[in-house]
Amino acid sequence: MTRKLFRNGRIFTPIDRGTPLAGKHQGEVAHLPNGAILTKGGLIEAIGDETEVLAAVSRRDVDEEVNCRGHCIIPGFVDSHTHMCFAARREDEFISRLEGADYLEVLRRGGGILSSVRAVRAASEDELFSMTRQHALSAVRFGTTTIEIKSGYGLDTESELKMLRVIERIGQELPLDVVSTFLGAHAVPEEYAGAPNDYVDLIVHEMIPAVVARQSSTRFCDVFCEEGVFTVDQSRRILEAARKAGLGLKIHADEVNDVGGAALAADLHATSAEHLLRASDANIRAMAHAGVIGILLPATAYSLRKEYAPARRMVDHGLPLAIATDCNPGTSYTESIPFVFGLSVLNMRLSVYEALVASTLNAAYAVHMAEHVGSLDVGKNADFVLLDGDGPVILAYHAGVSPVLQVYKRAEAIYSE
Ligand code: NIG
Ligand code: FE
Numbered sequence: 451m452t453r454k455l456f457r458n459g460r461i462f463t464p465i466d467r468g469t470p471l472a473g474k475h476q477g478e479v480a481h482l483p484n485g486a487i488l489t490k491g492g493l494i495e496a497i498g499d500e501t502e503v504l505a506a507v508s509r510r511d512v513d514e515e516v517n518c519r520g521h522c523i524i525p526g527f528v529d530s531h532t533h534m535c536f537a538a539r540r541e542d543e544f545i546s547r548l549e550g551a552d553y554l555e556v557l558r559r560g561g562g563i564l565s566s567v568r569a570v571r572a573a574s575e576d577e578l579f580s581m582t583r584q585h586a587l588s589a590v591r592f593g594t595t596t597i598e599i600k601s602g603y604g605l606d607t608e609s610e611l612k613m614l615r616v617i618e619r620i621g622q623e624l625p626l627d628v629v630s631t632f633l634g635a636h637a638v639p640e641e642y643a644g645a646p647n648d649y650v651d652l653i654v655h656e657m658i659p660a661v662v663a664r665q666s667s668t669r670f671c672d673v674f675c676e677e678g679v680f681t682v683d684q685s686r687r688i689l690e691a692a693r694k695a696g697l698g699l700k701i702h703a704d705e706v707n708d709v710g711g712a713a714l715a716a717d718l719h720a721t722s723a724e725h726l727l728r729a730s731d732a733n734i735r736a737m738a739h740a741g742v743i744g745i746l747l748p749a750t751a752y753s754l755r756k757e758y759a760p761a762r763r764m765v766d767h768g769l770p771l772a773i774a775t776d777c778n779p780g781t782s783y784t785e786s787i788p789f790v791f792g793l794s795v796l797n798m799r800l801s802v803y804e805a806l807v808a809s810t811l812n813a814a815y816a817v818h819m820a821e822h823v824g825s826l827d828v829g830k831n832a833d834f835v836l837l838d839g840d841g842p843v844i845l846a847y848h849a850g851v852s853p854v855l856q857v858y859k860r861a862e863a864i865y866s867e
């Protein structure tokens with residue numbers, strides 16, 4: 451197995467204690483000003499101060515040495531919430547929103563998510579793959595090495611399975627770890643207009659069994675719990691069925707209105723509750739007690755021109771936070787974690803280290819991948835990013851451009867500026 455030595459790096463990595471970092475630990479990051487990483491077969495064999503790592507290995511046993519030239523090294527980003535599998539952009543809708551149209555109103559009129567559904571149903575599997583691949587490659591250029599991608603633009607059994615196959619193929623053909631989430635409950639499709647409970651029946655009795663029967667990499671089930679989309683009762687039915695079928699639970703909760711999504715996430719001990727722009731203090735505390743991870747998506751608040759999620763209050767209440775792009779054609783069209791990092795620090799007031807933990811380790815926990823990724827620790831994947839800066843603060847400071855110089859996945863360079 452190939453051994454590689456990466457030397458002369460300023461390493462910043464979250465400290466993995468076996469659970470997501472929360473409260474005063476949310477920003478727990480180790481800094482090795484003169485660090486080195488030794489890898490073997492794509493995994494981290496040793497990491498530490500360069501002199502210590504060099505003392506423990508004979509240079510003869512190293513196949514390749516990389517001088518990181520004093521650049522900052524952080525773990526590869528884990529983008530824990532995306533809808534980047536879609537077949538067409540929605541620029542016209544964006545323009546209407548700029549002119550004042552309301553996002554949920556557009557959906558009620560058959561646009562928004564439903565227009566993406568029409569495009570996905572009409573697209574061939576190869577067309578859908580090619581657009582998704584473009585988005586995933588773009589994410590890699592911004593430092594993402596692990597990504598969650600949701601279905602949810604098919605909304606009939608065959609089209610949802612088509613999406614899940616495409617998402618799986620991304621993981622097979624690109625140098626990325628991909629986690630797929632079934633989001634059949636993203637909207638009520640047109641053919642079920644006025645009969646949402648019949649669509650919930652279809653999800654529970656046909657779609658979820660079909661998804662798990664594939665024995666694919668689909669790990670989670672998500673629901674858009676929102677006014678005019680799925681109620682708390684409908685969401686609960688779907689998520690309980692998903693849990694019985696062996697899937698982990700995620701909820702789009704309190705994105706536009708607090709209809710009880712965060713409370714449901716706490717009640718079901720979901721893995722994560724995502725968005726949370728409107729979450730109340732009581733529900734934030736309930737989620738923290740229930741072991742839920744909050745995934746915040748500040749590029750969505752930015753694009754919808756809404757108030758950001760109350761991140762500081764969440765840290766104070768001990769809710770572990772992740773941040774993610776939400777990359778989708780409607781509310782947040784970006785593959786850039788650096789952009790989201792900047793919004794988190796400047797507009798949600800996370801500290802730089804809190805945002806680093808949120809975009810790596812806590813995000814890895816939120817997709818059940820922390821055993822392998824999310825921090826630079828012995829035994830984990832050698833997934834890391836070299837930044838053109840002295841520290842991760844560059845991600846917020848150098849705005850609107852990418853400070854990403856190189857991206858490594860399992861010790862292989864997968865992007866170089
Ligand atoms: O996370 N809110 C639901 N889903 C996405 C938007 C999807 C879309 O508009 O296509 C979100 O904001
Ligand atoms: Fe989303």
